[in-house]
Amino acid sequence: MPWHGQGAYAVWLSEIILQQTRFEQGLPYYLKFIESFPSVNDLANAPSERVMQLWQGLGYYSRARNLHKAAQTIRDEFGGVFPNTYEAILSLTGIGPYSAAAIASFAFGLPHAVVDGNVYRVLGRIYGIETAIDSTKGKKEFQALADTLLDPKLPGDFNQAIMNFGATHCTPQQPKCETCPFNKECSAYLTERVQTLPYKEKKIKLKQRFLHFILLESDSHIIVQERRGKDIWQGLYTLPMLELSDDRLALDNDWKGFFKTQGWTGFRGELALIGEESQLLSHQKLKMRFYRAAMPDTFVGQYGIAKEQAASYGYPKTIAAFLQKKKGSAS
Ligand code: SF4
16 A cells, blocks of 8 residues: 555545545545645645545545645644644544554554454454444444454554454455355354345435526626535535425526525526536435526626636536536637
8 A cells, every 4th residue: 555654644644535435435635635735734725625626526525624624733732743642643623543553553552452443343243242333332333343352562554454354354335255264153143144244323314405496697707506514525616506395396486496595686698507516425306407598798807707717617527527528618
């Protein structure tokens, strides 16, 4: 791994980028970040738009915001030096017990067991544990077991080994039990519970949302808006967005009301539906519709942003793909 032996900052970057992200997808992002911000202070001093733009396409954007905030805390409160105790690492924004244990053990050789999805699966199966891994009781039980198994002399190696074993051998589907060194003692294998362990009690309920975006552009300008509220894509930019509560097209009256809330007056144009997309987030299902209208001349100077400037912002991947497609079809 390119971050091995590169210090706590590199380990931390890789940990945050690889949360909920496959290695192959996360690696280019890690390389981009470490090249753009070689030190934690470089990251702390970067404008947030730049951080969000580099993160574009990786999803779970709160990770990028937290990364930036934590870098600023390290700069301001730890003299720009990555903290070297578990408690101090855990105090940073966006770092939970899992990441703190990973950074503490990989970067500083501290004896803290990492319990990620791979570790839950390996321990749950070998020990035949039926306590739900998404319950408070289960989290405590698995952490306590991992702590007792940890080799205090080589905590980083131990953590890496068990995580890799889960990722490559004791995989969620079709684990390689026949060739597994634990198959004489693995409770799940011996009692035919490999497919049911580890156990989870909660099913995630997906909220369906209906989002309508309007592409208002001239040759040189476009309207994009920063997402400021506590909602998906916070800190990123999108086309102006209207949300409806059910699955219907946005009508002229819907847009009229929307324009009013934006304080935009003088729009008399026609709106045309030009595209539809769906996107699945961890807790939400998005149905997205795209409309187009010519931007009134009066809007250009008042609300429009020069297209070159808008191109330097970070966008959610569906919006970025839509804008790219539009650009391609226009050129
Ligand atoms: S025997 Fe199968 S389920 Fe048990 S640890 Fe090995 S790979 Fe995993």
